[in-house]
């Protein structure tokens with residue numbers, strides 16, 4: 486069969502790209518994915534997973550996710566709703582069934598593997614379909630995260646020791662013969678999944694002293710207050726961005742940037758007595774951090790190598806463990822660090838991050854530029870891939886490249902308008918529509934612009950200080 490664009494992956498990235506391509510062109514699109522329904526890794530997520538960021542600016546550009554209500558209870562109280570995994574999967578399925586397929590311009594191959602060279606192989610029948618892409622093959626798998634239920638842990642486990650993915654926690658009521666109700670839990674891993682598992686245990690009645698937490702390293706976390714889209718949060722979102730750039734402008738080292746942001750309430754860490762070495766834009770509320778601080782049994786001896794019935798052998802020593810402890814494996818690394826490539830090449834698009842950490846906006850904007858850009862050189866100028874931070878120092882180039890992309894977009898009138906109208910941008914529309922007579926908020930915007938120039942000027946010094 487022939488198509489204009491062959492998209493590999495119907496996760497958040499493939500869906501956001503296809504949605505904008507449909508709206509901005511009359512192209513025919515073919516989408517292939519191994520999963521049976523769109524939404525990518527959200528199909529495999531633990532039942533209590535939720536977005537880090539408000540639903541308001543996640544998903545595809547054309548279709549609102551959620552209803553812009555605020556949570557009235559729980560640790561996210563007072564802030565905009567965060568869609569859970571089931572809601573996200575239903576949302577993407579509706580986008581496929583109600584928009585993509587009825588358009589008559591989308592062929593969808595679920596439960597199918599893309600085997601390269603235009604070959605699609607059904608995982609159910611083995612049937613092969615050869616697809617010729619008249620324009621481009623689009624790789625929407627670059628950012629695909631590793632998740633607990635599908636990854637293989639790299640430590641050994643003795644017979645009789647119970648290790649489950651967080652997906653198994655809500656099923657603990659389903660007791661298997663010989664497996665008593667666990668009295669002790671040990672969470673393995675220090676990322677957002679581990680935090681979600683710990684919050685779930687605490688909110689569901691596990692006593693804080695029944696939980697041990699293996700934390701190979703500490704993370705800086707974004708305070709969710711900075712990510713709220715409403716005008717009522719203007720001083721936290723836009724004011725917060727101005728303060729953040731002020732910190733980039735004034736700091737003499739990367740560590741100082743994070744400490745300044747912590748003093749401004751923008752960055753959080755669970756244990757203030759430890760210096761974080763990791764930053765992956767994980768976003769959390771202060772309510773969740775307060776809960777997590779209740780866990781006192783934190784094991785900082787590096788990674789787990791072996792779990793025996795009564796001990797854990799770790800990189801930096803052995804820790805005695807109570808027999809019967811339930812281990813919750815949160816060691817899947819959601820991020821794979823890859824060297825950036827050009828987004829646009831002859832016959833191919835490799836979707837990458839264009840504004841950290843907004844994956845969906847980046848994919849939708851790539852589609853807009855594909856349709857309206859003049860040639861691959863021009864398109865690549867507008868879409869410089871943002872290197873995802875592998876360590877704290879990586880926050881500087883990720884911010885710098887994001888800002889430079891944003892500046893280039895602002896120089897192209899049509900693209901600027903598209904970005905400021907895009908629901909995936911989060912704040913663009915609010916800023917574009919800000920009342921000119923609102924002197925207080927206009928002053929915040931002016932501070933943002935001044936600090937942006939000063940931050941850009943200081944970034945080479947920050948990068949040099951990190952070498």
Ligand SMILES: Cc1cc2nc3c(=O)[nH]c(=O)nc-3n(C[C@H](O)[C@H](O)[C@H](O)COP(=O)(O)OP(=O)(O)OC[C@H]3O[C@@H](n4cnc5c(N)ncnc54)[C@H](O)[C@@H]3O)c2cc1C
Nearest residue numbers: 494496497498518519525526536537538598599626628629
């Ligand atoms: C728990 C969690 C919470 C997150 N929260 C947020 C958030 O709030 N905001 C945010 O911006 N990001 C968040 N992220 C980051 C996340 O990476 C992105 O939001 C996004 O879901 C990634 O989508 P993707 O399309 O790149 O990858 P995936 O969802 O993994 O989709 C890629 C798809 O490609 C398919 N595929 C791969 N290879 C082939 C092949 N050869 N043939 C056929 N199909 C193939 C896979 O089956 C998969 O369905 C979160 C991540 C996790 C793990």
